[in-house]
Amino acid sequence: MSRLAVNLPGLKLKNPVMPASGTFGFGENPKYDLNKLGAIVVKTTTKEARVGNPNPKIALMDNGVLNAVGLQNPGLERVIAEKLPALKKAYPTLPIIGSVGGASEQDYLDVAQKLSASGLVSALELNISCPNVKEGGMAFGTVPEVAQQLTKAVKAVSSVPVYVKLSPNVTDICAIAKAVEAGGADGLTMINTLMGMHLDLRTRKSVLGNLTGGFSGHGILPIAIRMIYQVAHVTSLPIIGVGGIEKPQDVLEMFLAGASAVQVGSAHFDNPVICPQLVEQLPALMDELQIDSLEQLHQEVLEAFKNEN
Ligand SMILES: Cc1cc2nc3c(=O)[nH]c(=O)nc-3n(C[C@H](O)[C@H](O)[C@H](O)COP(=O)(O)O)c2cc1C
Structure with a gap:
């Protein structure tokens, strides 16, 4: 097995790097050969098409x-009839x-049910963590019992592994992680964006039409690391x-935190080829740190966590 390969439920990946949902569309107009990716996570799909929130929808900040x-998103029907078949046809493996x-x-x-039955996806990511929609989204990801029940129900209708994407906008991330594990999740994706706001001094108004938004980018790395580390110790x-x-x-x-x-999401705004670049740069860094393979590193990390207790 190659030193970058990783194995997760339903996902035998040649490397661990994938674009995050919502930051890469459905892989349309790629700037490189997407076969360089470990996998691709497509935009969150809802039953009906959604035009989204009022403009402006995105504010690029210094940090x-x-x-x-x-x-x-274009809605379930078009995603299954057009978006996913086009992606699958261009990149069958x-x-x-x-x-x-x-x-x-x-x-x-x-x-x-329909996405997994389409035969076009290897796994599902259950987005119970979107801070930018009034109903649903994050409302399902902040109360452990609700998250557990939804996970259980989704697992019952899905024929592929289900990864639940957690929201950082909670006081106890471990309680939510344990609840979705009890609901039968096959894995976790973490984290989604943190709720934030930015006011323009001249207009005295929010820079976003929705007033509040989800904050992401390099500044949230320590928060993601902390949450993954905590969750890896309890599930x-x-x-x-x-x-x-x-x-x-x-x-x-x-x-090292347990992933x-x-x-990769926001980094695409500055660098559309960030994912293949990371894949290319990883081996030299692994050499420097004497890491033979990512699978081995992961096993060593889990072993070290076990021995802490
Ligand atoms: C413009 C934008 C759109 C996003 N849309 C989605 C989405 O549709 N579904 C989802 O689960 N996460 C969505 N996210 C969250 C990202 O997938 C990711 O969890 C988050 O941005 C943190 O990663 P990052 O710091 O690398 O961006 C979006 C993020 C951004 C910046």
Whole structure:
């Protein structure tokens, strides 16, 4: 096995790097051969098409990105009929992770069932962490019992592994992680954006049409690391780490916190080829740090966590 390869439920990846949901569309108009990626996570899909929140939806800041896109997407029908088949046709061996959104439990179930039955995705990511929609989204990811129930229901209608994407906008991330593990999740993706706001001194108004948004980018890396580290100590679920990655060092730090794959989001705004660059740069850094393979590093990290207790 190659030194960058990683294995997670439903995902045999040649490297651990994938673009995060919402920051890479459905892989349209790529700037490089997407076969260089470990996998691709597509935009969160809802039952009906959504135009999203009022403009402006994105504010690029010095230290990160504030967004209130509001799950703008073409809707389940078009995603299954057009977006995913086009991606699959262009990249038949690239694992695709579908992202499931909804405003009610029934919405989530419809989207999860149809996406997994389409045969076009290797896994699902259950987005219970979007801070930018009024109903649903984060409301399902902040109360442990609700998160557990939704996970259980989605698992019952899904024929592929389900990764639950957690929100950092909670007081006890471990309680949510344990709840979705009890609900039968196959893995976790963490973290989504942190709720934030930016006011323009001249207009005296928010820079976003939605007023508040989700903050992401390099500044949230320590928060993601802390949460992944805590959760890796209380669940045995595989974790896909996301939040603030922009360098190969950040990828390995995610592994040290307990992750076994990573996603990259906001870094795309400055550098559209960030993912293949990370893949290219990882081996030299691993040489420097005497890391033979990522799988071995992950096993060593888990072993060290076990021996702490
Ligand atoms: C413009 C934008 C749109 C996003 N849309 C989604 C989305 O549709 N679904 C989702 O689960 N996360 C979405 N996210 C969150 C990212 O997938 C990721 O969890 C978050 O940005 C943290 O990673 P980063 O710091 O590398 O950006 C979005 C983030 C940004 C910046």
